[in-house]
Amino acid sequence: MTKITLISGSTFGKTEDFAEDIAKFLKKNNFKLKIFHGVNFSKLSNKGLWLIITSTYGLGDVPENLKNFLKILKKEKPCLKKIMFGAIGIGNSEYDTFCGAIKKFNHYLLLCGAKRIGKVLEIDITKNFCLMEYSKPWIKKWIKEIIV
Structure with missing residues (x-):
């Protein structure tokens, strides 16, 4: 059974709810999940499969x-060569910084x-x-793609 670490970032909770829906779908498809709504980087394995789902707020924030997770990636640049990941962003296309958060993580x-x-x-919440x-x-x- 393939293990996925699902990491979600949300300001008002809608993205967390969406992440939970994705988790249910993945579990139905025989994946084992570890779910973090927000995450302490030290709790993550430096190998495996991550799925990052985040909203964007403000000016691409x-x-x-x-x-703190993004800050560690930017400043400490940990070696993540054994990590594979998927990325889903939620934003508002009326802003120039549409899905800015997931673009930063990617x-x-x-x-x-x-x-x-x-x-x-990249999901446009207005549409x-x-x-x-x-x-x-x-x-x-x-x-x-991950099963291959």
Whole structure:
């Protein structure tokens, strides 16, 4: 059974709820999950498979519960060569900084040597009210890519 560490960042809780929906879907597809809504970097394994789901607020800012995680990636640049990850961002396309948080995580994870599986999924909250339905095709494709 493949293990996934699901990491979510949320300001008002909608992204956490969405992450829980994704977790249920993954569990139904025989994945074992460890879920963090916000995370202390020291609790993460430096190998394995991560799925990062985060909203963006303000001017492309990372939610408060993921700020320290991003700070460690930027300043300490830990070696993450044994990490593969997927990335889902939620934002408002009316802003120039649309999905800025997930773009930052993608950038710094790649700089630390992690390998992204699939494309980054950017969800426009103003056009896609049912996050799970919108993201299912991406999730199904991502599952196929990690099983190969």
